Amino acid sequence: MEKRLKRLAGYIDRGLTAVAEELAEVRQQAERVAEVNACLNEATPSCAQRQAAFAELRQRLQAEAQPFTEHLAELMGRWEVGLFAGGDDLELPGDNLELERWFRQPKGHARRIHGRAHAGVRIVQEGPTLLLVLNAHESHPQPFTVADLSPYRDAEEPASQRETLHRRKVMRRARSTKQRPRLLAELEKRYQSSS
Numbered sequence: 001m002e003k004r005l006k007r008l009a010g011y012i013d014r015g016l017t018a019v020a021e022e023l024a025e026v027r028q029q030a031e032r033v034a035e036v037n038a039c040l041n042e043a044t045p046s047c048a049q050r051q052a053a054f055a056e057l058r059q060r061l062q063a064e065a066q067p068f069t070e071h072l073a074e075l076m077g078r079w080e081v082g083l084f085a086g087g088d089d090l091e092l093p094g095d096n097l098e099l100e101r102w103f104r105q106p107k108g109h110a111r112r113i114h115g116r117a118h119a120g121v122r123i124v125q126e127g128p129t130l131l132l133v134l135n136a137h138e139s140h141p142q143p144f145t146v147a148d149l150s151p152y153r154d155a156e157e158p159a160s161q162r163e164t165l166h167r168r169k170v171m172r173r174a175r176s177t178k179q180r181p182r183l184l185a186e187l188e189k190r191y192q193s194s195s
Contacts, residue, residue, distance in 0.1 A: 028068075029068050032061065032068070032069060032072055033072070035057055036054075036057065036072070036076065039053045039054040039057055040054070040083065047084055050084070051080075051083075051084045054080065054083070055080070057076070058073050058077060058080070059073075061073040061076070121168075124164075125161070125164045125168055126157075126161060127161075128157070128158045128160065128161045129157050129158070129161060170183065
C-alpha cells in the first residue's frame with residue numbers, strides 16, 4: 001500500500017512539474033479575479049466607493065496590456081452598468097443562490113394555487129404586480145384593512161404588463177382556427193388605416 005502511494009505521489013509531482021508554467025499563469029489570473037471580487041465586496045461602505053474602486057481597477061488592468069487582463073477589463077466594462085444600478089438603497093440578493101430562492105417563492109405560490117408542477121406563464125405575464133401581492137405578508141403580517149388598501153384603489157398595472165397581456169390575447173387568437181381569420185382581417189384593416 002505504501003509503495004502505491006509513493007508511486008502515486010511521484011506521478012502527481014511529475015504532472016505538476018510538467019504544467020508548472022501554466023499553473024503560475026492560472027495563479028496570476030486567479031489573483032486578478034480576486035481583485036475584481038474585492039471591489040464588489042459589500043463590506044465597503046458605499047456603492048459609490050465600490051464603483052470608483054472598480055473603475056480604477058479596470059483602468060489598471062487595461063494598462064497592463066496582457067491578453068487576459070485586457071479581456072477582463074473588457075468584461076468589467078460590460079458589467080459596470082448593471083453591477084452598480086440602484087445604489088445602496090436596494091436590498092438585492094447577494095448571490096445567485098439567494099436570487100434563485102427569491103424567484104422560487106412566487107413559483108411555489110402559483111404551484112399551490114393550481115396544484116400543478118409547472119408554475120405557469122402567469123408569473124412572467126403578471127409578474128410586476130403579482131410578486132408584490134404574493135409577498136405582501138412578509139412586510140405586513142396582520143390582515144389588511146380598508147385603510148391599508150384604500151391608497152391603492154386607483155392603481156393601474158404597469159404599461160409593460162398591459163402590453164404583455166395584450167400580446168397574450170393576440171397570440172391566443174392567432175392559434176385559434178376560429179378566431180384567426182377575424183384577427184387577420186382586423187390587423188390588415190389597422191395596417192391599411194395607418195398607411
